Amino acid sequence: MYSPRLPNYLVYMLQSCEYQAMPYLKWLLRVRDFSTVMHRRQLDNTKRAKLLLLALRIGILSEIAIGIVLIILNFALKLPGLWAFGLAIIIAYPLIWPLLVVIPLELARVFIVQPKNQHEIEQAQKIYQSHPAVKIAVAGSYGKTSMKEVLKTVLSEGKKVQATQANHNVAIEHAKLAKKLTGQEEILIIEYGEGAPGDVAKFTNITHPTHGVITGLAPAHLDKYKTVDAAGEDIFSLASYLKNKNVYVNGQSELAAKFLKPSFVRYSNQGVGDWKVENVKLSVNSTSFQLVKDKQILNLKSELLGAHQVGVLSLAAMLAMEFGLTKAQIEQGIAKTKPFEHRMQPYQLSGAWIIDDTYNGNIDGIKAGTALLRQLSAKRKIYVSPGLVDQGKETARVHQEMGQVIAQGQPDMVVLMANSVTEFIKQGLVQAGYKGELIIESDPLAFYQGLEHFVASGDLVLMQNDWPDNYA
Amino acid sequence: MNKIVVAVIFGSRSTEHDVSIITALSSIIKPLELTNKYQVIPIYISKDGVWYSDPRLSDVSLFTSGQIDSLMTKLKPLALQFSDGLNIIKPGLKPKTIKIDVVFPATHGTHGEDGELMGLLEMANVPYVGCDMPSSVLAMDKALAKIITTYHGILTSDFEWFYAQDFKDRPQTILKQLARLNYPLFVKPVHLGSSIAISRVKDSMELKNAIEVAAHYDNKIIVEQAVNNLIEVTVPIIGNDKLTPALVEQPLLKGEDFFDFDTKYMGGGGKKGKSAKGAQGYSKLPAEIPQDLYQKSEQTALAVYRCLGCSGIARVDLLIDTKTKKVYFNEVNPLPGGLYAHNWRQAGKSSVQIVSQLIELAEDKFQQKQKLATSFKTNYLKQY
Numbered sequence: 001m002y003s004p005r006l007p008n009y010l011v012y013m014l015q016s017c018e019y020q021a022m023p024y025l026k027w028l029l030r031v032r033d034f035s036t037v038m039h040r041r042q043l044d045n046t047k048r049a050k051l052l053l054l055a056l057r058i059g060i061l062s063e064i065a066i067g068i069v070l071i072i073l074n075f076a077l078k079l080p081g082l083w084a085f086g087l088a089i090i091i092a093y094p095l096i097w098p099l100l101v102v103i104p105l106e107l108a109r110v111f112i113v114q115p116k117n118q119h120e121i122e123q124a125q126k127i128y129q130s131h132p133a134v135k136i137a138v139a140g141s142y143g144k145t146s147m148k149e150v151l152k153t154v155l156s157e158g159k160k161v162q163a164t165q166a167n168h169n170v171a172i173e174h175a176k177l178a179k180k181l182t183g184q185e186e187i188l189i190i191e192y193g194e195g196a197p198g199d200v201a202k203f204t205n206i207t208h209p210t211h212g213v214i215t216g217l218a219p220a221h222l223d224k225y226k227t228v229d230a231a232g233e234d235i236f237s238l239a240s241y242l243k244n245k246n247v248y249v250n251g252q253s254e255l256a257a258k259f260l261k262p263s264f265v266r267y268s269n270q271g272v273g274d275w276k277v278e279n280v281k282l283s284v285n286s287t288s289f290q291l292v293k294d295k296q297i298l299n300l301k302s303e304l305l306g307a308h309q310v311g312v313l314s315l316a317a318m319l320a321m322e323f324g325l326t327k328a329q330i331e332q333g334i335a336k337t338k339p340f341e342h343r344m345q346p347y348q349l350s351g352a353w354i355i356d357d358t359y360n361g362n363i364d365g366i367k368a369g370t371a372l373l374r375q376l377s378a379k380r381k382i383y384v385s386p387g388l389v390d391q392g393k394e395t396a397r398v399h400q401e402m403g404q405v406i407a408q409g410q411p412d413m414v415v416l417m418a419n420s421v422t423e424f425i426k427q428g429l430v431q432a433g434y435k436g437e438l439i440i441e442s443d444p445l446a447f448y449q450g451l452e453h454f455v456a457s458g459d460l461v462l463m464q465n466d467w468p469d470n471y472a
Numbered sequence: 473m474n475k476i477v478v479a480v481i482f483g484s485r486s487t488e489h490d491v492s493i494i495t496a497l498s499s500i501i502k503p504l505e506l507t508n509k510y511q512v513i514p515i516y517i518s519k520d521g522v523w524y525s526d527p528r529l530s531d532v533s534l535f536t537s538g539q540i541d542s543l544m545t546k547l548k549p550l551a552l553q554f555s556d557g558l559n560i561i562k563p564g565l566k567p568k569t570i571k572i573d574v575v576f577p578a579t580h581g582t583h584g585e586d587g588e589l590m591g592l593l594e595m596a597n598v599p600y601v602g603c604d605m606p607s608s609v610l611a612m613d614k615a616l617a618k619i620i621t622t623y624h625g626i627l628t629s630d631f632e633w634f635y636a637q638d639f640k641d642r643p644q645t646i647l648k649q650l651a652r653l654n655y656p657l658f659v660k661p662v663h664l665g666s667s668i669a670i671s672r673v674k675d676s677m678e679l680k681n682a683i684e685v686a687a688h689y690d691n692k693i694i695v696e697q698a699v700n701n702l703i704e705v706t707v708p709i710i711g712n713d714k715l716t717p718a719l720v721e722q723p724l725l726k727g728e729d730f731f732d733f734d735t736k737y738m739g740g741g742g743k744k745g746k747s748a749k750g751a752q753g754y755s756k757l758p759a760e761i762p763q764d765l766y767q768k769s770e771q772t773a774l775a776v777y778r779c780l781g782c783s784g785i786a787r788v789d790l791l792i793d794t795k796t797k798k799v800y801f802n803e804v805n806p807l808p809g810g811l812y813a814h815n816w817r818q819a820g821k822s823s824v825q826i827v828s829q830l831i832e833l834a835e836d837k838f839q840q841k842q843k844l845a846t847s848f849k850t851n852y853l854k855q856y
Contacts, residue, residue: 350817
């Protein structure tokens, strides 16, 4: 608590919580030793972080100085009791500043950031409303960024396409995209990052989509939504906005099934609309298949991994057809699709194949990953995960299911990062009769950094999920 | 559950002191720690032979930055105690005694790999990884190793050996002894590893110079006849009784070259244009040789490993005459640099698997030895 690095720890915690007061305060309540909070990464010295660091240091030093002055005054002016007050002020600084630091942030948010954002969002609303392009909104509990990137890559082969950047998917990011638009774009792809009830409805009112893709429904952000159904209602409000037309839904998402309407087009690894998938071939660094309708055949090969990507690629191909791209353009576009960083991204290490899916954060992604693990052949299969964050009341159930799903992947070794959900995953593994080796790793960072020592030629390692410091 | 305490001993008074540091820190300590099964105690023997132990000695940057020198001025030397096995005593106001369950020697060359350390560990009666004292002595004496393997019918290139002092005292006699060998010849210090002070000579003038160089490093010198139409290969092996070879590996050499220190440890793989650092980039793995020669190499290596009594791990270097298809034994390395982890990984064994297996093999070997009688009842003393 009295470490001179306390300001660094506090700013790191704020930064990890994206300067959100509530997650930061919740984390603060859990911290027993500040020196352990900065474990997974270091403080990113952004302008905001530097400013906060400076303010904290000045504040703490000022408080200590005032305490010292009071103690000196006690003896110089013979004012009894002042020394105790001065000492109390000095001792109290580690209790005061972790809380005090939130106040300027919240004030800035309410009086500066939010009004500025609101203004930009209002401007964006007008831009989107008048823009003539096809506007495809991508919503869902998972797989949104991958879907958006696939659509962008494929459709760009024949159309002028703009899309939201990376996984930047909230209203202010939609506004940033609007600012960049020239009016010449033919297709806009906008990712919707829902986080609380009403978010998707709000996004539709800003971006005025003409088409909607719903990538699936899974327990996510349950701290705000409370139930999966509540999350589903919010996500499927996109379909309501589109009057249930031009809505494309992942047919493999079990939880999304209850929200389906007859007019929705379903996509899956069996096909999309009238197009059927045939001759699927999976490997550790590519996926290939044929998309067949009557006498038309598209031969598609992508660097994306897993059978679950077949549906995504099929939908991109079908939409490309509808928007007038040629067969050659579509095949070329699909060939250019690559895994996004940390999303089923394969690479080789010490002769082994590693599939990095550490950005996955839901049970459906785990099902997709473990299905691929089961299908691929390897001398030794290793599954690595810390578990899923943000599962709310569903935590125990989801992680028991996760254990069962992992067992179905038939790994020779399971490595779990020790945390609050490990026991639930273990229970799931036991329930499914897992017979392989189980390792509980107490130092995840050491494991990830030393991965090269764990693997050898012929090994296949699937690494899923991330457990950032603020969930410790 | 109490973790098994493993002491990794590295450094020592050896020309291969620096190689030992990398072997210990990169290929042994790190994988051992990652298993979560062992409490790893690094024990560093300085270049002047002082023993130290401190958790900071596991950090390779301490050595690469040179900060080890200032740390050694602060650390107090370690004391050893042989009492019911091996104990190390960390000095201080209240000395701390740690009982060592298994020792993992990571020293290369003299005062370590050559059997000296293993002798100490035998006296302490503690399990230790790798070859025992007799096999280490044999393996690290190139002349003795050749004499033993020749006796067992294993082919080696023709050779002579002599003491450095004899060459100084009677050079003509030694040169006469060597005259029966055909050039080109290889001159080697008998006890050194990592190809240090090895020379390839084409005539008697070069021979004299090469012997003087080798005599600078060792008191015993071996001169070997070169193998024609040469392909050099090396075979790492793991096991006590049941042996498992890794892949037959072929160092990438030019016709006139040999497997020298730079090639092994200083990224000499650049010779073939590969931007390799250390052992991983300068060889063909597996060796690109005909299947019959590949199998013959494996068999020869296993035979050498057995007849020298190796255990745990070792690497056998072989020379192949591609025209006659003969495989010659060259030398044995009882503790391959970096455990030859790059080869094992390619063969399908991870570093974590290798170090774990080596600890198990050490414990097995120790248990076997404990079954042997070490006392014999006699009336010998009563007669006095």
